[in-house]
Amino acid sequence: MKVIVNIATHQGREATLTKTIDSIKDQCDAVNVYDNSNNEDYTDNAKFFFLDLYKEPCYYLTCDSDIIYPPNYCASLKYWIDTFQCPVSFHGRIINTNIAKYYASGHQVFDFRHGLLSSKYVDVIGTGVMGFRTDHYHPKDLHLSPYKRMSDLVFSLQAKKDGARLVCAEHSAYWLTQQVVEDSIQQSESQGTQAIQIKLMNEILNG
Numbered sequence: 001m002k003v004i005v006n007i008a009t010h011q012g013r014e015a016t017l018t019k020t021i022d023s024i025k026d027q028c029d030a031v032n033v034y035d036n037s038n039n040e041d042y043t044d045n046a047k048f049f050f051l052d053l054y055k056e057p058c059y060y061l062t063c064d065s066d067i068i069y070p071p072n073y074c075a076s077l078k079y080w081i082d083t084f085q086c087p088v089s090f091h092g093r094i095i096n097t098n099i100a101k102y103y104a105s106g107h108q109v110f111d112f113r114h115g116l117l118s119s120k121y122v123d124v125i126g127t128g129v130m131g132f133r134t135d136h137y138h139p140k141d142l143h144l145s146p147y148k149r150m151s152d153l154v155f156s157l158q159a160k161k162d163g164a165r166l167v168c169a170e171h172s173a174y175w176l177t178q179q180v181v182e183d184s185i186q187q188s189e190s191q192g193t194q195a196i197q198i199k200l201m202n203e204i205l206n207g
Contacts (some may be wrong), residue, residue: 008046064128091126092168094201
């Protein structure tokens with residue numbers, strides 16, 4: 001079964017994108033890159049633009065253009081996908097029902113940069129270090145979501161609606177490397193009211 005890596009990017013990420021691709025291109029069968037600057041802007045939801053291009057089942061991996069992936073990344077993610085038979089990530093969040101905010105708010109967050117001793121079922125999955133088999137789960141038209149710059153919540157809410165469980169898999173600390181960028185979604189979105197993020201978070205909790 002083919003391993004297909006899918007990345008959303010935009011102008012200004014050329015240098016980090018090159019490092020991202022270099023770190024993963026020899027581990028997979030294809031790397032798809034959707035450049036929002038030269039096409040319709042789906043923001044980070046463009047990771048899912050290529051889903052319907054593959055008619056045969058495949059491992060569909062979604063990556064970010066500011067992360068460097070280790071040499072055994074695809075093999076490790078495939079192992080955990082096959083083990084749990086659902087979407088798997090190395091970043092996730094268990095929502096604390098007593099907290100109204102989404103970012104920087106006291107939810108239980110399993111950051112991809114930090115180690116995780118044992119795999120956890122989570123409410124929200126990190127789509128920058130995620131994958132699934134399309135014969136296990138195959139969401140439709142996620143790139144068309146009206147909710148921009150929040151693909152983790154968009155994907156996780158759809159999975160909840162579809163009855164798909166989400167797993168944050170165990171991994172070592174600093175196994176994945178964050179590249180320094182000035183346009184981080186989390187940094188920018190966490191400064192606002194978080195109203196839409198809170199709406200989607202509550203839909204996941206109550207769905």
